[in-house]
Amino acid sequence: MEHTETLTRYMAKFVQGLVEAGVRDVVISPGSRSTPIAMTCAEYDEINHWVNLDERSAAFFALGMAKERRRPVALVCTSGTAAANYYPAVIEAFYSRIPLVVLTADRPHELRDVGAPQSIEQLNLYGEYVKWFHDLALPEGSEKMLQYAKTTAGRAVQEAILGNDGPVQINLPLREPLIPDFTLPGLWEADSATKERSPVIGKRAIDRGYLDSLIEKLKGFSKGLIVCGPQMDPVLGEALAYLAKRIGAPVLADPLSQLRANKYEKNNIIETYDAILKHDEIKQTLQPEFIIRFGAMPVSKPYLQWLTSLNAPLHFIVEPEAGYREPAGVETTAIYADPVIFAEQLAERLDQPIVENSWLETWKNMNQIAKDLLLAESPEEGMNEGHAVVKLAEVIPDQSILYVGNSMPIRDVDTFFMTTPKAVDIMANRGANGIDGVVSAALGTGANGKPVTLLIGDLSFFHDMNGLLIAKQKNLNITVVLINNDGGGIFSYLPQASHPEHYEELFGTPMGIEFQPFVEAYGGSYCLAESWDEYTNALAESYVSSGLSVIEVRTRREENVPYHRAKWESVKEAIGKQLKG
Amino acid sequence: MEHTETLTRYMAKFVQGLVEAGVRDVVISPGSRSTPIAMTCAEYDEINHWVNLDERSAAFFALGMAKERRRPVALVCTSGTAAANYYPAVIEAFYSRIPLVVLTADRPHELRDVGAPQSIEQLNLYGEYVKWFHDLALPEGSEKMLQYAKTTAGRAVQEAILGNDGPVQINLPLREPLIPDFTLPGLWEADSATKERSPVIGKRAIDRGYLDSLIEKLKGFSKGLIVCGPQMDPVLGEALAYLAKRIGAPVLADPLSQLRANKYEKNNIIETYDAILKHDEIKQTLQPEFIIRFGAMPVSKPYLQWLTSLNAPLHFIVEPEAGYREPAGVETTAIYADPVIFAEQLAERLDQPIVENSWLETWKNMNQIAKDLLLAESPEEGMNEGHAVVKLAEVIPDQSILYVGNSMPIRDVDTFFMTTPKAVDIMANRGANGIDGVVSAALGTGANGKPVTLLIGDLSFFHDMNGLLIAKQKNLNITVVLINNDGGGIFSYLPQASHPEHYEELFGTPMGIEFQPFVEAYGGSYCLAESWDEYTNALAESYVSSGLSVIEVRTRREENVPYHRAKWESVKEAIGKQLKG
Incomplete structure (x- = not known):
């Protein structure tokens, strides 16, 4: 088989291997060395290809x-530093457990490590941040090697x-000429x-014996909590609602837990624990005896700090597969089990609530008080970041996504x-919590x-403005609420703020740029919202328009x-009164 | 010593260690975990700090x-994917041999690999692309550990x-509170x-015995070439001019060899070998018997292709220190020696030219013919990419830098x-030849x-537009000649161009954006040059204005x-005639 036919058949098998294993989308960045794989993806109808520069x-x-x-989802790029630009997202994918199949085109072996142009060492480029790495063999036309190309692509997905x-990498060495012949x-x-x-x-399912012994243990206590941090399973909400009802416990639900939205029963959901747990006195009053956590550690820093001060006799962390996510440094028992099955099975085996009703009611009352106060419009004039979320929650459409910086x-x-x-x-990049890549992820x-x-905030929006190009090119619909406080707003809450000498330069970092021209250059519509009505x-x-809409909210x-x-x-104050009264 | 004093003294020693070892500049990206090192750099007058978001x-x-x-130059960033964003430049620095001291702030050991926010595994983050990696000890206040902080910073520079x-990485684990106290x-x-x-x-210096034997070997031949690829030593030009004169050889000088500019004698410099060697007939006529190459492999692809077809009996590659840069796959002898000393010593030991004058004259004549043709204005109307360089060379100021995409x-x-x-x-990112980061490097x-x-071309300019923010913030002077062919111009010269079906989408990749609003949003002046006079x-x-000036040249x-x-x-045609005649 001559070169072009070998190349073409090998690539065709490879891409079919991806598709049969479940890949339906590939994101391609242009380049020369990646021509065979890019063109094959573009040619094959069963896979959607997206070009992102x-x-x-x-x-x-x-x-x-x-x-x-x-x-x-698969990624294709050319050789050299192109592949290194994937690194931030590969790391985010690793920690947030998102499957990416990274396909890096490479020079063939004879051009490696000899100073050839645009060729870098690409083997294990992402170190321990990929779950699997394979350097594909150079294209060969034998039946056996065509099969290898296909099964290896499938293996990568697997x-x-x-x-x-998580992410995996296949490195594809390719020799010139690079153009496949699809007329074969x-x-x-x-x-x-x-x-x-x-x-x-x-x-993973837990055997009944353990479930029964767990229930026996829990029955020794009456103040229990279910906590759910960031997680992506859309049906866990229902399972946890059922568990919460049967066990009688409040559910501290992270914004990324998928538990605050949807039509599940939410009687026991506590959304405001971050605000509640900011206060030492309140924290000390609340002493749970057992905690069952699902998902990753919640976003809330007060919750984390509260944990370190607690001495809950029983603390379980339910992990679906593997991993260790307990940054508070407290003693916990890991339960490696499918969270939905575990929650349902546990719920079913309970004959009556374990948690005392007064504990649940305390949490629900505190939550109601906090909610009323947090949702109330501020008497002051002007736009602020908190109420921008309140108003957004009111008008955000059903069946939609809220991506959060x-x-x-x-x-x-x-x-x-x-x-x-x-x-x-509700989604966010919470694997590594970077401000990078958020526009593109959304x-x-x-x-x-x-x-x-x-x-999204202004710094994070700036960081990934290049991501807007594909919005223009593909006329993708997105509404951006750009919270512009001209720099790093979070530092105003940190001790850095009391050191004026280096503050603005190193932390405040005002950019002093207007975003309107950028948005318009990317074909977007722009609006500066100066009142809640305008907002x-x-x-x-924006929800009835197509393309990119940016609504800027300037806050100080x-x-x-x-x-x-x-x-x-x-x-x-309000909760303190209630707890005392 | 309490926490803040320990932190402050440890950081002060560390930064002094950097400065004493020769670092004068640090580029800081904002973040929280990096506060101690960032603030110390900002506080210490002996180091300039630059903030780049x-x-x-x-x-x-x-x-x-x-x-x-x-x-x-040192780099400071916070923990998490921030550090991963350095990866493309770290790789470029590794291959182009540029010393960078990368300082990555990290969470302390107890917060590693436990799902703590914004914390990723940062040990050996850049794999084999750094020459040295060290995970610094947590700050300690003993005399011994303060000394360790200082010597380790110095060691990194070394x-x-x-x-x-090349690049090195020091990872700095830091515990809260993070604010140093500079009143100590x-x-x-x-x-x-x-x-x-x-x-x-x-x-590295070669002993005289070898130099004499080398000269004896070279004397067996009369058609020799000196080739100089990309290299950064500003005085090599003079040494090679001297060697070329003594040995009588033409010097094929890459644009990044530093040999085309400056006041050295340039009698033997051949700039147009890329154009000359594009033609098979000419290539076959030119059969050098020895080649002495300095610097990296030249940019010219025709030169590389010519090399693979040659069978030069003697082919030497002079490397100052270490490395292997011979992608043509031909047999060579590596000479690890300081290029300037080597060239001067070799030149001094020559009693008469080795290369026959007719060989030198052939090259000089070809070069003159090619030069005249290449420099001539095209009779056609409209702007083109080649002549934009010709005109730029005419007006570019003395004592300046030309950075090339x-x-x-x-x-x-x-x-x-x-x-x-x-x-x-003349400089370019030729370690890995990426189109990324070029604006910032310039x-x-x-x-x-x-x-x-x-x-720079439009794709590459787009890729690093974020780099322009610091130009605005620091009012840096730069003239950008933006060659806008609305996409990947290079592919028009490659076989991909003859495959219209996927061409525009995968290779031409027109962006369809106007650059003027971007430039102006960054406070730059913009000009679309539609004639050579305007250009x-x-x-x-632009050379007498301050700040950012972008001159766009649209070509088709x-x-x-x-x-x-x-x-x-x-x-x-012209050279063919001359060679025959």
Whole structure:
């Protein structure tokens, strides 16, 4: 078989292997060395291809897409530093357990480590941040090697989703000439598209004996808590609602737990624990005897600090597959089990509530008090970050996604986004909590057509403005609420703020740029919302318009801090009174 | 010693260690965990600090600065994916041999790998792309550990510049509270600034016996070539001019060899070998018997292809320290020696030229013919990429830097930028040849105040637009010649161009954005040059203005290819005639 035919058939098999294992989308960044794999993906109808120029943005775009579709997404780039630009998203994917299949084109072996142009050492480029790495053999035309290309592609997908989901890398050495010939007969297997070879993976289930002994242990106590941190399983909400009802416990629900939205029963959901647990006196009053945590550690720092001060006799962490996520440094028992099955089985085996009703009622009362105060409009004039979330929660559409930036926005959503019957998937980059790549990740979640609202600060928006290009090119729908406090708002809450000498330069970091021209250059519509009416009108309009809409909310860092502190103070006072009374 | 004092003294020692070892600049990206090191750098007068928000841009900015200052530059970022954004520049620095001291703030040991927020595994984050890695001990206040902090900082700088220059990483675990107290007495050693502890590193010198035997070997032949690829030593030009004169050989000088500019004697410099060697007939006529190459492999692809077809009996590659840069796969002898000393010693030991004059004259004649043709204005109307370089070379100021983007611009500079007595440092990211980070690298070279001209294509400019923020914030002077062919111009010259089906989407990749609003949003002045007069006037004006000036030259990909091909064809014909005649 001559070179071009070998190359073409090998690549065709490889891409079919990806598709049969469950990949439906590939995000391609342009380049020369990657021509065979890029063109094959573009040629094969069973896989959607997306072109995203900046590899850093491309990888976060793929991450968002994989998150929303809950299936692995492939990435293709050329050789050299292109692949290194994927690194931030690969790390985020590793920690947030999102399956990405990274395909890096490479020079062939004879051009490695000899100073050839645009060639770097690409083996194990992502170190321990990929779950699996393979250096593909150079294309060969034998039946055996064509089969190898296909099974290896499938293997990569399998490795990405077995155990905790995560990224994998296949490095593809390719020799010139690089152009495949798609006129060759018999390139595509006839039934490939309908084959579904994605692996069948059993879920961890706990035996009944342990469940019974666990219930016996829990029965020794009456103050229990269910906690749910960031997690992506859309049906866990229902299972936990059932468990909470049967066991009688309040559920501290992180904004990324998927428990604050949707039509589940939410009687026991406590959304405001972050505000409640900011106060030492209240913290000391609340001494749970057992905690069962699902998902990752919650976003709330007060919760983390409270944990370290507690001495709960029983503390369980339910992990679906593997991993260790307990940064408070307290003693816990890990339960490696499918959270939905575990919650349901535990609930079913309970004959009566374990948690005393007064404990549940205390939490529910505190929550109601805090909610009323947090949702109330501030008497002061002007826009602020907290109420921007309250208003957003009112108008955000059903069946949509809210993507939340790190630093302040995720904390504001934690504080101000309460339960809603609307099916709003709240997502964020909480694997490594970076401010990078957030625009692209949000756009990726919306690539499938679901409406997306991105709530993001100015620094984070700036960091990934390149991500907006694909919004323009593909006319993707996205509503961006840009909270512009001209710099790093979060530092105003930290001790750095009391050191004026280096503060603005190192932490405040005002950029002093206007965002309107950037948004418009990317074909977006821009609105500066200076009142809550303007804000909600602009939001409503953005949801019926196509393309990119950016609604900027300008807030002043020096006003936000007192605003938030006053809210928290009022929560403290009201709850303190209630606890005493 | 209590926490804050320990932290402060430890950091002060560390930063003094950097300074005493020769670091004068640090590029900081904002963050919380990095507060101690960032504030200490900001506080200490002996080190300049630069704040650059996007870590990817920051690292390339540091790379450019290190290149121009020819000394190591430090980088500071916070924990998490911030550090991963440095990866592309770290790789570029590794391959282009630029010393960077990467300082990554980290969570302390008890918060590693336990799901703590914004904490990722940072040990050996850059794999084999750093020459040295060290995980610093947590701050301790003993005399011994303060000394350790200082010597370790010095050690890092030393590792960055011993052997081939390159990047190193120190990971700094830091516990809260993070704010140093600079009011402590005796923080700074009195004579620290005047201490100079950067290591004294001997240069490799070849013994006379070998030099004599080498000369004897060379004397067996009469057709010799000196080739100089990309290299940064500013005095090699003079040494090679001397060697070329004594040995009688033509010097094929890459645009990044530093040999085309400056006031060296350039009698034997051949700039147009790329155009000459594009033609098979000419290539076959030219059969050198020995080649002595300095620097990396030249940019020219025709040169590389010619090499693989040659069977030169003697082929030497002079490497200053270490490394293997011979991608043509031909047999060579490596000479590990300081290039300047080697060239001078070799030249001095020659009693008469080895190379026959007719060989030298053939090359010089070909070069003159090619030069005349390449420099001639095209009779057609409209702007083109080649002539943009010709005109730029005419007006570019003395004592300035020309930073060149990868893909087409570096090839155009190779073809169209001829020798000049002006002291123009021509630089490019040729370690890994990426299109990423070029804007920031160029800005970094100009941070010291030297005028910089950046010649760059639209994709590469787009990729690093975030880099422009620091130009606005620090009012850095830079002239950008933006060659806008609305996409990936280089692919028009590659076989991909003949596959219209996927071409525009995967390779042409037109962005369809206007650059003027971006430039203006960053406070720059913008000019669309539609004639050569407008172009040279705008260039001249930019050199007397401060801040960012972008001069856009719009070219059409479908016109550039015939333009360049016609030029090369004319060179072929004229030289063919001369060789026959």
